[in-house]
Each structure stands twice: as structure tokens, then as C-alpha cells.
Amino acid sequence: MWHGDRTALVTGGARGIGLEICRQLANGGLRVLVGARSWEAAEEACRAIGSAALPLALDVASAKSVAEAVREAGELTGGIDVLVNNAGVSLDGDLRPPYLDEEILRTTLDTNLTGAWRMAEAVVPGMVEVGYGRVVNVTSSYGSLALMDSGRHPAYRISKTALNALTRMLAAELAGTGVLVNAADPGWTRSGMGGPAAPRGPEEGADTPVWLATLPDGDGTTGGLFAERKPLPW
Numbered sequence: 001m002w003h004g005d006r007t008a009l010v011t012g013g014a015r016g017i018g019l020e021i022c023r024q025l026a027n028g029g030l031r032v033l034v035g036a037r038s039w040e041a042a043e044e045a046c047r048a049i050g051s052a053a054l055p056l057a058l059d060v061a062s063a064k065s066v067a068e069a070v071r072e073a074g075e076l077t078g079g080i081d082v083l084v085n086n087a088g089v090s091l092d093g094d095l096r097p098p099y100l101d102e103e104i105l106r107t108t109l110d111t112n113l114t115g116a117w118r119m120a121e122a123v124v125p126g127m128v129e130v131g132y133g134r135v136v137n138v139t140s141s142y143g144s145l146a147l148m149d150s151g152r153h154p155a156y157r158i159s160k161t162a163l164n165a166l167t168r169m170l171a172a173e174l175a176g177t178g179v180l181v182n183a184a185d186p187g188w189t190r191s192g193m194g195g196p197a198a199p200r201g202p203e204e205g206a207d208t209p210v211w212l213a214t215l216p217d218g219d220g221t222t223g224g225l226f227a228e229r230k231p232l233p234w
């Protein structure tokens with residue numbers, strides 16, 4: 001499928017699942033802004049992807065960086081049609097509640113929840129203005145309340161539960177605007193975060209996020225949580 005003049009911005013796009021999302025979106029015909037904290041890493045990723053990819057320095061944990069990156073993205077491409085909030089950290093190690101590491105909780109929420117929210121605040125008004133937008137929040141089945149059966153990775157899981165809630169709220173607020181907002185679980189995927197033993201490769205991990213990022217005109221799918229292109233319980 002060819003997506004014409006559309007531009008996508010992928011946070012954390014220089015490695016792991018994010019890099020593969022960038023590659024698949026570029027292969028699908030989108031112009032892709034590869035957001036990364038390191039400009040050099042973003043540039044290297046763009047060289048690997050090809051001429052449809054442009055590097056963008058972007059730290060989602062910094063409001064200043066988000067504002068500067070979105071302004072630069074506008075200057076480079078004229079606007080952002082697709083936002084993939086992929087950047088994420090998992091810092092809990094073996095910690096489990098009731099033990100609380102406040103610094104880990106703060107840092108995790110600041111990236112995984114507030115980072116995505118900052119990006120939405122900066123990008124969504126432009127989407128509403130043109131009556132088209134796709135927002136994909138890359139979440140995890142670990143954030144699903146329905147599937148929450150242990151205290152493993154508490155800060156990470158709570159950050160993804162909250163990201164799922166943001167997905168629902170944003171979708172409700174944007175109903176009828178042409179902006180579709182969904183959450184995608186890539187599944188346990190080989191990457192820096194997933195490690196080498198994960199059963200899924202980056203191509204499989206990127207599939208559901210890319211599907212939601214390129215929902216065709218007329219598709220009303222919004223406010224959903226999906227894994228392997230199928231609904232996942234909240």
C-alpha cells in the first residue's frame with residue numbers, strides 16, 4: 001500500500017522495535033522522521049532505512065526537546081500525520097511491590113506515560129486541523145489489568161496501564177476528528193528490552209503498530225488495544 005505524502009514520526013526509532021517500525025513505514029511509502037535521543041544514532045538508522053527517513057533529535061522525557069523536535073519536524077515536512085509513541089524504558093529489574101523505588105517509578109512514568117502524552121499534546125492539534133491523524137501508543141500486555149497476575153516489573157506495568165488509559169481518553173476526545181488513537185502490544189520481541197531469548201523478531205513486533213499507524217481512510221478503529229492485530233483485554 002502506498003501512503004503518498006504522509007509523514008510519520010516514530011519516537012525511539014533508532015533501534016529495536018522502533019527502528020523496524022520506521023523501516024516498515026518507509027517501505028509503505030511514508031516519509032519517516034526517526035526520533036532518537038542521539039542525533040548520530042538517528043542518522044545511522046536513516047542511512048540504513050533509505051532516503052524516506054530523516055533524523056530528528058528527540059528526548060521524550062524533556063518538554064523542551066519535544067517542543068523543539070516537533071517544531072523542526074514541521075519545518076522539515078510541513079506536518080506530522082502519524083505519531084508512533086514507541087520510546088520506552090523498563091527499569092524495575094527484580095523489584096516487586098510492596099518495595100517501592102520512587103526514582104525508578106518517576107523515571108519510568110516520565111518516559112512511558114508523560115513522554116507519549118507530551119508528544120500527543122505537541123502533535124495532535126496539527127492533526128485535528130487537517131482532519132487526519134493516526135496515533136499509536138506502543139504498550140505491553142504487561143499493562144493489561146485483566147492479565148495482571150503478579151508484581152513483576154511494577155513501574156513498567158503501571159506506566160503501560162496508564163498509557164492505555166491515555167489511549168482511551170485521547171480517542172474519546174478526538175472522536176469524529178479523523179484522528180484515530182490506538183494502543184499496540186508488540187508481544188515479547190528480541191530487542192534491547194526484550195533480550196535475545198524472545199520468540200518474536202522485530203518484524204513481527206512492528207507489525208501491529210504499523211497496521212494501526214496506516215489504518216486506511218474510512219476505518220473507524222479507535223480507542224482499542226491490540227496484539228497481533230486482534231483486540232487484547234484491557
Ligand SMILES: NC(=O)c1ccc[n+]([C@@H]2O[C@H](COP(=O)([O-])OP(=O)(O)OC[C@H]3O[C@@H](n4cnc5c(N)ncnc54)[C@H](OP(=O)(O)O)[C@@H]3O)[C@@H](O)[C@H]2O)c1
Binds near residue numbers: 038061138
Ligand atoms: N521488546 C519487547 O518484548 C516488548 C514487549 C512489549 C512492549 N514493548 C514496548 O516496545 C517499545 C520499544 O521497545 P524495544 O523492545 O524496542 O526496546 P529497546 O530496544 O530498549 O528500545 C527502546 C527505545 O526507546 C528509546 N527511548 C528510551 N527513552 C527515551 C527517551 N527519553 N526519549 C526518546 N527515546 C527514548 C530508546 O532510545 P535510546 O537508543 O536513546 O536509548 C530506544 O530507541 C517500548 O515502548 C516497549 O515498552 C517491548
